[in-house]
Amino acid sequence: MTIENGENLNELLKIRREKLAKLIAEDKDPFKITKFKVTHLAKYIEDNFEQMENQTVSLAGRVMSKRGQGKVSFYDLQDSSGRIQMFLKKDTLGDEVYEDVKTLDIGDILGITGEVFKTKMGQTSIRVENISILSKSLQILPEKFHGLKDPDLRYRQRYVDLIVNPSVKEVFITRSRIIKTIREFLDNKGFLEVETPVLGNIAGGATAKPFVTHHNALDIPMFMRIALELPLKQLIVGGFDKVYEISRVFRNEGMDSTHNPEFTMLETYEAYADYEAVMDMVEELFIYVASKITGSDTVEFQGHSISFKPPFKRGRMVDLVKEYTGVDFDVIDTVEEAYAAGTKLGLQLEKNLPLGKIIEEAFDTFVEDKLIQPTFVTHHPTDISPLAKKDYSNPKYTERFELFIKGAEYGNAFSELNDPIDQKARFLSQVEQKNSGDEEAHPYDEDFINSLEVGLPPTGGLGIGIDRLVMLLTDQRSIRDVILFPTMKPEK
RNA sequence: GACCCAUUAGCUCAGUUGGCAGAGCACUUGACUUUUAAUCAAGGUGUCCCGCGUUCGAGCCGCGGAUGGGUCACCA
Numbered sequence: 020m021t022i023e024n025g026e027n028l029n030e031l032l033k034i035r036r037e038k039l040a041k042l043i044a045e046d047k048d049p050f051k052i053t054k055f056k057v058t059h060l061a062k063y064i065e066d067n068f069e070q071m072e073n074q075t076v077s078l079a080g081r082v083m084s085k086r087g088q089g090k091v092s093f094y095d096l097q098d099s100s101g102r103i104q105m106f107l108k109k110d111t112l113g114d115e116v117y118e119d120v121k122t123l124d125i126g127d128i129l130g131i132t133g134e135v136f137k138t139k140m141g142q143t144s145i146r147v148e149n150i151s152i153l154s155k156s157l158q159i160l161p162e163k164f165h166g167l168k169d170p171d172l173r174y175r176q177r178y179v180d181l182i183v184n185p186s187v188k189e190v191f192i193t194r195s196r197i198i199k200t201i202r203e204f205l206d207n208k209g210f211l212e213v214e215t216p217v218l219g220n221i222a223g224g225a226t227a228k229p230f231v232t233h234h235n236a237l238d239i240p241m242f243m244r245i246a247l248e249l250p251l252k253q254l255i256v257g258g259f260d261k262v263y264e265i266s267r268v269f270r271n272e273g274m275d276s277t278h279n280p281e282f283t284m285l286e287t288y289e290a291y292a293d294y295e296a297v298m299d300m301v302e303e304l305f306i307y308v309a310s311k312i313t314g315s316d317t318v319e320f321q322g323h324s325i326s327f328k329p330p331f332k333r334g335r336m337v338d339l340v341k342e343y344t345g346v347d348f349d350v351i352d353t354v355e356e357a358y359a360a361g362t363k364l365g366l367q368l369e370k371n372l373p374l375g376k377i378i379e380e381a382f383d384t385f386v387e388d389k390l391i392q393p394t395f396v397t398h399h400p401t402d403i404s405p406l407a408k409k410d411y412s413n414p415k416y417t418e419r420f421e422l423f424i425k426g427a428e429y430g431n432a433f434s435e436l437n438d439p440i441d442q443k444a445r446f447l448s449q450v451e452q453k454n455s456g457d458e459e460a461h462p463y464d465e466d467f468i469n470s471l472e473v474g475l476p477p478t479g480g481l482g483i484g485i486d487r488l489v490m491l492l493t494d495q496r497s498i499r500d501v502i503l504f505p506t507m508k509p510e511k
Numbered sequence: 512g513a514c515c516c517a518u519u520a521g522c523u524c525a526g527u528u529g530g531c532a533g534a535g536c537a538c539u540u541g542a543c544u545u546u547u548a549a550u551c552a553a554g555g556u557g558u559c560c561c562g563c564g565u566u567c568g569a570g571c572c573g574c575g576g577a578u579g580g581g582u583c584a585c586c587a
Contacts, residue, residue, distance in 0.1 A: 029557085031539095035538095086549045090544045091545065104547080106546090138547095139545055140546070142547070159521035159522075159538080162523055162535085163548065165524085165535095169518090174579090227587085273585060275585095486587090
């Protein structure tokens, strides 16, 4: 399809190349043009017709449809704001220019100048007086009525998807607004936006398989980050009291409608705050963003009406498991008992699982799906939360919460573990889990321990998956519909 | 990773029992000086995802593979 060898091109593509060759032969090579002065956008003219009527304007955009082909033609021009009709008349443009107009193709990019008026059918239009071809399109755009539907093509050639499916463009405009609104919220609270390394010698801050790469000059392996967490906490050590980062992280795991190998995380850290303060902030953040973006405190998502009115429901993980299964893991203190209880519930449990993993399995299997409205699940077992501070009133659990909406996790937060002795012990226990086969256990990070020894104040931390939040607020079912260029296998 | 479904013209899709490959849009030529998925007339459009097999004959049947989508498992 993109092969340049003329012999291999189909008729439609040959014709376009011939048209370009003709333009070049007539010294009208569009690719020699470097700029065009745009004075107005299509949508602005449409929305402000009264004011714009009879004014001369210049617009640039892509030809999207052609009607009429006599001595008068109506072509639609699509710019970044929308579409407007061009009124092209032989008398106005002259014979030679009008001949060129007739050979324009859908997809060509034009710069036009003319007067704003309404046709007798009431259609806002530009009476074109000057026209230049700014780029010749050598490919054929999809059909005007059905658009581009094939998901494979839509994702691989997102640029075409964006041209022909206006609702797709809307989603990505909303995505940008959501991120901007989050920044606004955090900036107003005095948070500092920072950037930390994507490449590192250790991939920590979460339990996931990293992408491995190689630094040639140093001749060492390097890892793409799987979380933002550890360097951000080190910045709190360094004396920034409120920091956040919104950036890409990478996890070398499966892909499906809610997982892309690279995705965007927000993490915030606030000194002298605990997980309950973070919980309050999350409630505030969600209603702030939802109402700014949708104008409402309730959104429709995949057939559910989700309300962001605070307070969100709150429940300890073990209490929720008890509510949905009848099994009270709170009174179970040995792995053996927990294993027996989990197996009795029908869980397929591997051997050597820590107690907390069994509780988490029970939660994932029996509770997660049931949490439709925003719910804070709190007090995760300590052995599955290697970076969270213990709840000192009951050290089996941590001062942690995850936010669930419609059965999916939207946020993860805790009172950060700032005791270097405890952190060291947790890392060692993770190393033990790694040695007994858990590939995703957290690696030992000596530099991070050192920073805790220097002294991390009590700190509340938060992570939110931005892509999923965008899905929620734009009612998209697949993460691929909120990522411009989702990860794809090579075509061949 | 397992299972199910899809893949036919640039795009959206039909394709009967295995017997010459189809439509609409788009495109080409012509007509048309206010059209709205413009209209009218004529015309061209193909690695039927790839490979192997069965058959006189495969878009269609069988086996293997690719890509995508869905469900499940795992992960955010």
